[in-house]
Amino acid sequence: MKTLLIFLLFLITNKLCFAQDNLDKEKLLEFYQTQRYAEAANYLSTIYPAETSDIKALTQIAYCNMMAGKLVDAEKGYQKINELQPKQIPILFSLANINSRRGNKRVAGDYLQQIIILDSTNFNAYKRLADYTDSVELKLKHLQKANKLNSTEADVAFDLALVYRDQKRYQPAYDVLKIAIAADTSNMILQQALLPMANQLKKYNEVIITGEKLLKSGADGNVVLDVGKAYFFLKNYKKALGLFQMLERMSMQSESVFYYISLCFREMKNYEKAVKYAMLTIDESISPNISAYYNLLGGIYDEKQQLNLAASAYKKGLSYNTNKNIYYRLGLLYDLKLKQPKAAINYYSLFLKSKDLEADDQPQIDYVKVKLAELKK
Structure with a gap:
């Protein structure tokens, strides 16, 4: 042997x-x-x-x-x-990388956890673990550990600040970014991320100084919005209005932009335009699909035989937008279940007058025409 x-x-x-x-x-x-x-x-x-x-x-x-x-x-x-x-750290990193590329984040995370057991000060392991977890709590924990090990690393500082921002913890987000920016004063990504935090902390002059420098490199929409807000809170309404209207010209308008434009016009005593933009703010804040959502809700109440709630939901949807499907549903509801022929005739008629009727609606059109003839006898 x-x-x-x-x-x-x-x-x-x-x-x-x-x-x-x-x-x-x-x-x-x-x-x-x-x-x-x-x-x-x-x-x-x-x-x-x-x-x-x-x-x-x-x-x-x-x-x-x-x-x-x-x-x-x-x-x-x-x-x-x-x-x-x-227990060879380079090999474990390679296995984590391979599994990450194959979408096996849980397995990749297991290898990174093994690295941390071997080396509790391994910055890269903590940094990558933060990317592999869906838990906000664990993501925050890993990013905090990585940031403690290397507070000047830009990617970790940026990601950690975003987590703090989402938790409305603006001061720690601001502090983390300031340290990283001090180590890389030309990092525009970090400076841009700092602006909304500084605005929340009422550091408006800092936002303007930093933001104006950033704008010279290109009119990024988020920077324009943050600088505009800073001017607004400093009561420089004319300057703020110019920036917000710049976003409108760039087709980057939003509920927030219209809101601040309306406020600027109000403060400048231009009430006609203030009203116009207040209305645009309301329109922008309402989903174009909201009538469809109320149609869905009404249908659910209808099936549960909660007929009054169904009618209320359908009508609420119509208060936002006309909707051929809601007209049809209301016609059926008042005709077949609530036995109110006058209301049924009204909604059936509105259905037939809908401008967005298509070939697919022909069976409903034919049915409604028959029902209207019967109800009008």
Whole structure:
């Protein structure tokens, strides 16, 4: 038995030595330099036996497969290395990266957790873990840890500030961004992210100084809006109005933009235009589908035989927009269930007058015409 083991070890050693002797390093280097990683992986696989335990060889092949996009083969290679030499942080990172690229975020997160157990100060592991969790609480925890380890890293500072902003924690969001900006004073992304936080903290002059510099590099809509708000709160209504109207000209109007335009005109005693933009604000705030939503709600009440609630829901939908389907439903409701023929005639007639009737509506049109004839007798 002992003789057999020695013989097998001799064979393996000979194979590895043979592989090293036959490896054309210049050829392999050419593959790397020209980024022909799939060819490099195939070449290495012809040199090293499939059952090899040579960590260096396995790592080279796995890396080439990963770079070539052959993720299944790459994962198998790194898993074998992990079995032979567990708890190697570079290998765990590679396995996390492969699973992330394949959409297996939970598995990727498990590998990153293993890295943290091995190295509780690994910045990159915490940074990437924040991307792999759907839990806001865990995302915040990982970003806070990463930011503590490296407070000047821009991506983490930006992501952490956004989480704070969503939680309406504007002061810590502002503080995190200020530290990162101090380390990279030309980072426009961080400066832009700072503006809404500064506005919330009433640092209006800072918003204007920073924002005006940013606007010289291009009129980004969010920057224009934030600077406009700062001017508004400083009661410079003319300057604020100019910025908000710039957004309107850029077709970047929104409920918020129309609201502030209306406020500016009101403060400038131009009540006619203030009313116009107040109405636009209301229109912008209402979903164009709201009548369809009330039609849905009315239909549900109708099926539950809650007829008065159904009628109220249908009519509420009509208060926002005319809707042929609601007219039809109301006609049916008053005709067949509430037994109010006058109301039924009214809604059936409105249905037939709808301007958006299509060929698909012909069966309903024919039915309504018959019903109207019956009801009018």
